[in-house]
Amino acid sequence: MVKRNRNIARLRAAYLFPEIARLRREFAGLHPNAKIISMGVGNTTEPILHHIVAGLTEGARRLGRAETYSGYADEGLAELRERISSVYYKNAFGIDEIFISDGSKCDIGRLQTLFGPDVNVAVQDPSYPVYVDGSVVVGAAGSDGGASQSAGYSGVSYLPCTPENNYFPDLSKIKNDSVIYFCSPNNPTGATADRHQLSALVDAALRTGSIIVYDAAYSDYIRNPALPRTIYEIPDADKCAIEVNSFSKSAGFTGVRLGWSVVPKDLYFAGGESVNADWSRLTATIFNGASNIAQYGGLAALDGEGQSEIREMTDFYLENAGLIRGALKALKITCAGGDNSPYIWAHFPGRASWDVFAELLEKHYIVTTPGSGFGPAGESFIRFSAFGSRAGIEEACERLTKG
Numbered sequence: 001m002v003k004r005n006r007n008i009a010r011l012r013a014a015y016l017f018p019e020i021a022r023l024r025r026e027f028a029g030l031h032p033n034a035k036i037i038s039m040g041v042g043n044t045t046e047p048i049l050h051h052i053v054a055g056l057t058e059g060a061r062r063l064g065r066a067e068t069y070s071g072y073a074d075e076g077l078a079e080l081r082e083r084i085s086s087v088y089y090k091n092a093f094g095i096d097e098i099f100i101s102d103g104s105k106c107d108i109g110r111l112q113t114l115f116g117p118d119v120n121v122a123v124q125d126p127s128y129p130v131y132v133d134g135s136v137v138v139g140a141a142g143s144d145g146g147a148s149q150s151a152g153y154s155g156v157s158y159l160p161c162t163p164e165n166n167y168f169p170d171l172s173k174i175k176n177d178s179v180i181y182f183c184s185p186n187n188p189t190g191a192t193a194d195r196h197q198l199s200a201l202v203d204a205a206l207r208t209g210s211i212i213v214y215d216a217a218y219s220d221y222i223r224n225p226a227l228p229r230t231i232y233e234i235p236d237a238d239k240c241a242i243e244v245n246s247f248s249k250s251a252g253f254t255g256v257r258l259g260w261s262v263v264p265k266d267l268y269f270a271g272g273e274s275v276n277a278d279w280s281r282l283t284a285t286i287f288n289g290a291s292n293i294a295q296y297g298g299l300a301a302l303d304g305e306g307q308s309e310i311r312e313m314t315d316f317y318l319e320n321a322g323l324i325r326g327a328l329k330a331l332k333i334t335c336a337g338g339d340n341s342p343y344i345w346a347h348f349p350g351r352a353s354w355d356v357f358a359e360l361l362e363k364h365y366i367v368t369t370p371g372s373g374f375g376p377a378g379e380s381f382i383r384f385s386a387f388g389s390r391a392g393i394e395e396a397c398e399r400l401t402k403g
């Protein structure tokens with residue numbers, strides 16, 4: 001018989017979001033008349049706006065004509081890569097440094113295959129689950145763990161991000177030769193790193209011979225013009241950082257699937273090998289490119305009209321976030337995020353996250369995400385997501401404030 005991959009056995013028994021969905025189903029079964037409102041998951045809810053839909057439609061139409069039909073596009077349409085470089089990076093990167101993906105989570109998984117098992121791993125704690133879980137799958141998280149582990153994996157340096165350190169970690173805890181996963185604006189805390197903090201992060205990576213995987217999936221939510229929108233605003237970041245990004249949360253492409261990764265040519269492994277060349281080789285081996293229909297949608301999202309639609313869509317969710325922050329403030333619950341991010345991180349000192357989750361579900365019929373599911377430092381926190389209809393968010397806020 002084929003043996004089970006021992007690294008899969010080391011994963012925690014349940015992935016956070018399916019577990020929340022299971023509890024929601026269970027509650028709905030017991031209370032069939034309860035009108036449950038979800039503020040739990042990071043899934044977009046609003047329809048894609050018309051100019052970007054027209055781009056997607058054009059992508060489909062092109063496939064139906066001999067003159068415009070296209071097949072595999074490997075690293076992605078050159079025009080899309082050029083536009084990404086121009087819109088997000090002031091043309092600092094050539095198209096051979098920008099790789100189109102079917103989403104940033106998928107690329108994070110492939111990056112973990114690229115780095116393999118023999119690296120140290122550092123993550124913000126709490127963090128988006130794929131950084132740790134994907135590291136476990138490729139054997140980079142140490143040999144312990146499994147269903148019973150709660151303190152974390154021995155091969156992972158957890159860098160607590162708490163109200164005490166203003167959600168920016170102590171970088172002196174990063175071991176040499178680490179892959180550092182860093183997300184800003186952050187999921188789940190909503191904190192967004194400033195220029196000074198990101199400069200310290202880049203310095204720490206260069207000092208320790210580490211590579212940052214910078215997850216900028218929420219960069220289009222940044223409204224404060226003083227905050228960097230990409231790690232490459234920091235000098236020398238191209239010598240120590242890969243950036244992953246996505247159309248999911250900006251253009252509503254969670255179900256369309258389109259993203260990109262920037263892998264600079266100035267990035268090298270310890271032995272002097274080019275990271276860009278290995279990434280090219282790896283993606284050609286295990287990935288056949290993003291959908292060309294999605295890529296035409298991406299092209300539309302990056303022209304003037306598309307950018308206005310992205311602004312409109314992200315403004316809408318940020319307004320939802322403002323309503324949630326307002327309701328929590330009225331209840332004197334301390335929270336972070338929600339200003340440059342769609343997530344609000346609410347603190348319930350002295351209480352277990354899963355207990356607060358259960359109370360919000362039972363008392364208000366509201367589904368949230370328990371902070372402890374994102375890592376040990378998430379205990380006593382709840383993540384509220386601003387992805388939802390306006391009516392649903394307003395009703396949830398009313399339920400919360402009216403007790």
Ligand SMILES: Cc1ncc(COP(=O)(O)O)c(C=O)c1O
Nearest residue numbers: 042103104105128187217246248
């Ligand atoms: C921080 C972060 N990165 C990446 C992703 C995944 O994005 P994509 O849809 O591009 O795979 C998410 C989705 O929730 C996220 O929160």
